[in-house]
Amino acid sequence: MYTKKVMDHFTNPRNMGEIENPSGVGTVGNAKCGDIMRMYLDIDDNGVIRDVKFKTFGCGAAVATSSMATELIKGKTIEEALKVTNKAVMEALDGLPPVKVHCSLLAEEAIHAALWDYAEKK
Amino acid sequence: MYTKKVMDHFTNPRNMGEIENPSGVGTVGNAKCGDIMRMYLDIDDNGVIRDVKFKTFGCGAAVATSSMATELIKGKTIEEALKVTNKAVMEALDGLPPVKVHCSLLAEEAIHAALWDYAEKK
Numbered sequence: 001m002y003t004k005k006v007m008d009h010f011t012n013p014r015n016m017g018e019i020e021n022p023s024g025v026g027t028v029g030n031a032k033c034g035d036i037m038r039m040y041l042d043i044d045d046n047g048v049i050r051d052v053k054f055k056t057f058g059c060g061a062a063v064a065t066s067s068m069a070t071e072l073i074k075g076k077t078i079e080e081a082l083k084v085t086n087k088a089v090m091e092a093l094d095g096l097p098p099v100k101v102h103c104s105l106l107a108e109e110a111i112h113a114a115l116w117d118y119a120e121k122k
Numbered sequence: 123m124y125t126k127k128v129m130d131h132f133t134n135p136r137n138m139g140e141i142e143n144p145s146g147v148g149t150v151g152n153a154k155c156g157d158i159m160r161m162y163l164d165i166d167d168n169g170v171i172r173d174v175k176f177k178t179f180g181c182g183a184a185v186a187t188s189s190m191a192t193e194l195i196k197g198k199t200i201e202e203a204l205k206v207t208n209k210a211v212m213e214a215l216d217g218l219p220p221v222k223v224h225c226s227l228l229a230e231e232a233i234h235a236a237l238w239d240y241a242e243k244k
């Protein structure tokens with residue numbers, strides 16, 4: 001049912017946790033399953049994402065897609081990060097079962113919410 | 123949104139893992155969210171559940187309810203374990219949000235499936 005990469009990121013998630021005094025924080029919920037996700041960003045003066053961490057109550061698919069999403073945006077500029085869609089994350093994981101596609105939206109939406117929070121603070 | 127007990131069992135789950143050569147194994151899926159759960163039982167000659175472990179790809183509510191369910195059936199007889207419903211597990215956790223009640227069914231169904239597997243083997 002799940003690819004090797006999904007199982008890898010689920011059992012050994014990257015960048016799980018919190019950032020103290022983050023540049024931006026985004027919290028989103030998934031109406032379909034009731035799960036929640038929070039994304040923390042640390043952004044430097046050049047608009048580069050220096051660090052990113054996430055926390056979720058969501059399922060294995062939410063954990064795996066968030067883990068992969070954080071890897072894809074770490075070290076990138078805000079503009080580049082905005083181009084990392086849930087589709088790109090799923091491709092990087094070699095796919096997700098159709099019933100779990102909605103879980104991958106949590107990461108994308110939480111990143112957007114955190115970038116929005118950063119922009120508003122600036 | 124979540125009670126203290128739910129957060130405790132989610133962040134520090136009890137009896138997560140596998141049992142080698144279990145007396146019974148049950149694997150179930152949740153049609154509503156596509157999540158899966160596996161429960162392993164070690165049952166002694168007197169029909170007492172000596173050990174129980176679970177693994178899930180499900181969300182935080184699935185983790186918390188499974189963790190609590192394993193605590194409730196460990197050391198109990200098969201007859202007693204069969205009486206541990208998802209309602210009893212949710213009460214032991216001081217409740218779950220309505221949108222997450224379906225997640226608590228995974229543990230109950232996986233326990234029943236594992237007991238069924240044990241009975242078939244005997």
Ligand code: FES
Binds near residue numbers: 155156181182224225
């Ligand atoms: S949403 Fe699938 S187990 Fe909770």
